Amino acid sequence: MKTKQILVAGLLLAGAMQMHAQTTATTATTTHGAETGQLAGNNVHIGYQAGKVGVSGANYNVFVGHQSGKTNSTGSADVFVGRNSGFNNLGGYQNVFLGTNAGYTNKDGNNNVYAGFNAGFYSTGSDNVYQGYGAGFSATTATANVFLGSNAGFNTVTSSYNTFIGFAAGGGNVSGSGCNIYIGHAAGNANTTGWGNTYLGFTAGQNSVGSNNVFLGTGAGKNEASNNKLYIANNETATPLIFGDFSTKKVGIGGINNFAAADKFPVTAAGVSVSKYSLYVKGGILTEEVRINLQTTWADYVFANDYKLKPLAEVEKYIIANGHLPNVPSAKEVEDNGMEVGSMAIIQQEKIEELTLYAIQQDKQLEAQKNQLAQQQQEIDELKAAVKALAGKKQ
Numbered sequence: 104m105k106t107k108q109i110l111v112a113g114l115l116l117a118g119a120m121q122m123h124a125q126t127t128a129t130t131a132t133t134t135h136g137a138e139t140g141q142l143a144g145n146n147v148h149i150g151y152q153a154g155k156v157g158v159s160g161a162n163y164n165v166f167v168g169h170q171s172g173k174t175n176s177t178g179s180a181d182v183f184v185g186r187n188s189g190f191n192n193l194g195g196y197q198n199v200f201l202g203t204n205a206g207y208t209n210k211d212g213n214n215n216v217y218a219g220f221n222a223g224f225y226s227t228g229s230d231n232v233y234q235g236y237g238a239g240f241s242a243t244t245a246t247a248n249v250f251l252g253s254n255a256g257f258n259t260v261t262s263s264y265n266t267f268i269g270f271a272a273g274g275g276n277v278s279g280s281g282c283n284i285y286i287g288h289a290a291g292n293a294n295t296t297g298w299g300n301t302y303l304g305f306t307a308g309q310n311s312v313g314s315n316n317v318f319l320g321t322g323a324g325k326n327e328a329s330n331n332k333l334y335i336a337n338n339e340t341a342t343p344l345i346f347g348d349f350s351t352k353k354v355g356i357g358g359i360n361n362f363a364a365a366d367k368f369p370v371t372a373a374g375v376s377v378s379k380y381s382l383y384v385k386g387g388i389l390t391e392e393v394r395i396n397l398q399t400t401w402a403d404y405v406f407a408n409d410y411k412l413k414p415l416a417e418v419e420k421y422i423i424a425n426g427h428l429p430n431v432p433s434a435k436e437v438e439d440n441g442m443e444v445g446s447m448a449i450i451q452q453e454k455i456e457e458l459t460l461y462a463i464q465q466d467k468q469l470e471a472q473k474n475q476l477a478q479q480q481q482e483i484d485e486l487k488a489a490v491k492a493l494a495g496k497k498q
Contacts, residue, residue, distance in 0.1 A: 133146070133147045133148070133149075134146075134147075134153070135150075136149055136150045136153055137151050138152045138155055139153045139155065145162045145163050146162065146163065146164040146165070147164070147165045147166065147167070148166045149168075150167060150168045150169050150186075151169045151170060152170045152173050153166040153167065153168065153169070153171045153172060154166040154172045154175055155170075156173065156175060160179070161178055161179055162179045162180070163180045164178065164179060164181045164182070164183075165181070165183070165184070166181075166183045166189070167184045167185075168183065168185045168186045168188055169187065170187050170190055171185060171187065171188045171189055171190070171200075172189045172190070172192055173187075174191050174193060175189065175192045175193065175195075176193050176194065177193065178192050178193065178194050178196050178198070180196050181197065181199075181200075182198070184201045185202045185203045186203045186204070187204045188200040188201065188203070188204065188206060189207070189209060191207060191210055192210060193210045194211045195209050195212045195215075196213050196214075197214050198213065198214065198215045198216070198217075199215070199216045200215070200218075201217070201218040202222055203220050204220065204221045205218065205219065205222045206222070206223045206224075207223075208225045209227055210227055212226060212227050212228050212229045212231075213229045213230070214229055215228070215229060215230065215232070216231070216232045216233070217233045217238075217239065218233070218234045219233070219235045219237070219238055219253075220236050221237045222234065222235065222237065222239060222240070223238070223240070224239075224240045225240065225242060226242040226243065227243050227244055228242060228243070228244050228245045228246040228248075228263070230247045231245065231247065231250075232248070232249045232250070232251070233248070233250045233255075233256070234252075235250070235251060235254070235270075236253040236254065237253060237254045238250040238252065238253065238254065238255045238256060238257070239255070239259060240257045241257060241259060241277075242256065242259045243260050244261050245259050245260065245261055245262055245263050245265075245281075246263040246264070247263055247264050248264065248265045248267070248281075249265070249266045249268075250265075250268075250272075250273070251267070251269075252267070252272055253270050253271070254270065254271045255267040255269065255270070255271065255274065256272070256274065258274060258276060258277050259273065259276045259277060260277050260278055262296075262298075264281045264282045265281045265282065265283045266284045266286070267285045267286075267290075268285070268287075269286060269289070269290055270288050271288070271289045272285045272286065272287060272288070272289065272291060273285040275291075276291065276295060276296075277296060278296055279295075279296035279298045280298035280299070282298050282299050283299065283301070283302075285300070285302045286302070286304075286307075287303060287305045287307050287321075289306050290302040290303070290304065290305075290306065290307045290308060291307070291309070291311065292306075292309045293309060293311070293312065294308065294311055294312050296312075297311070297312060297314045298314045299314050300313070300314060300316045301318070301319075302316075302317075302318045302324070303318070303320070304318070304322065304323055305322065306322050306325055306339070307319070307320065307322065307324060307325070308325060309322075309325045310325055311324055311325070311326070311327045312328055313328060313329050313330040314330045314331075315330050315331045316330065316331065316332045317332075317333045317349075318332075318334045319334065319335045320335055320337045320343075321336075321337050321338060321339075322336065322337075322338045322340075323335065323339070324336075325339040326339065326341075332346070332347065332348060332349070333347030333348070333349065333354070334346060340358070342358035342359065343358065344356065344357070352381055353380075353381050353382070354382050354383070355382075355383040355384070355385065356382070356384045356385065357384055357386045359385050393444075395444060397445050397449070401452065402449050402452035402453040402456055403456070405460065406456060412460050412461075413429065415461060430453065432450075
């Protein structure tokens with residue numbers, strides 16, 4: 104009986120000692136688990152070796168999980184939850200790492216939020232948000248990125264100021280100046296060094312490798328290899344509904360692009376250079392109204408005093424010889440070269456104003472003839488009266 108009492112007392116003592124080893128409170132630090140950090144104040148360390156290396160000055164941390172925040176020395180206001188989360192953190196502060204191995208390599212990076220298995224695993228930068236399995240996995244010194252989705256920005260190393268949202272969005276991005284926005288499943292997935300791109304849509308720009316591109320829609324610009332391009336489409340067609348080139352300031356509507364073409368925007372129309380034009384619409388335009396802002400002189404020069412109005416006889420000879428009015432393109436010229444609406448409007452106005460002058464001339468001539476006829480009629484009437492008077496005297 105005495106032996107049993109001694110055994111029970113020993114077990115109770117051992118249990119009490121074990122509980123003391125697992126849960127202690129030192130300088131307002133609460134710990135639970137073997138080899139947890141004991142020296143720093145105002146912290147919570149839960150899990151084997153959680154916050155183990157903490158020194159005085161590392162405050163207001165919450166480390167939960169096997170070896171979470173193990174090497175943290177002076178970092179404060181960090182929250183590491185998950186096995187090995189924030190494992191190598193030294194002085195990094197105000198970080199939130201949630202998930203196994205989240206923020207594993209971070210040492211002095213600050214103000215980061217990593218959530219997900221291996222999220223931000225190699226990251227040492229600051230001001231990043233990585234959420235999802237492997238999001239920002241390879242990012243070392245990358246800064247101010249937002250990666251949301253499994254494997255989003257997975258291979259990013261130094262590229263900064265990016266926003267990747269979607270499974271594997273920007274997954275192939277490695278370096279470069281960054282400043283990319285990829286939103287959609289695998290959007291911008293193969294672009295390793297491009298910068299200044301905006302891709303929005305499922306697989307938008309997936310295989311693109313350029314910079315300063317804007318691709319909007321499912322599969323838009325998926326295989327575009329150049330820079331400064333605009334695609335608006337709902338599939339990965341080579342002829343998007345809207346195509347543009349920011350470098351030349353040109354926009355095409357109606358499916359004009361061709362990946363095999365040396366120049367994706369028309370340089371000629373009916374044999375005439377159109378390099379100075381900015382908008383091309385394939386198939387034509389239907390509109391209720393068009394306003395043209397002319398940069399040249401309107402046709403009112405016809406009413407100037409020094410304008411030389413051709414005599415109608417001369418105009419007639421020209422028409423007989425050429426089959427069209429002077430200063431007006433022939434039907435063959437319009438067929439071959441097209442026409443500029445603004446220039447044609449000026450020409451037509453010129454002809455309208457010339458017709459007005461001809462009408463005024465004809466009106467003056469008719470008025471003069473009318474007056475002349477009236478004068479002649481008066482003279483005839485007077486002669487008739489005189490003849491009648493003479494005839495009366497003879498009788």
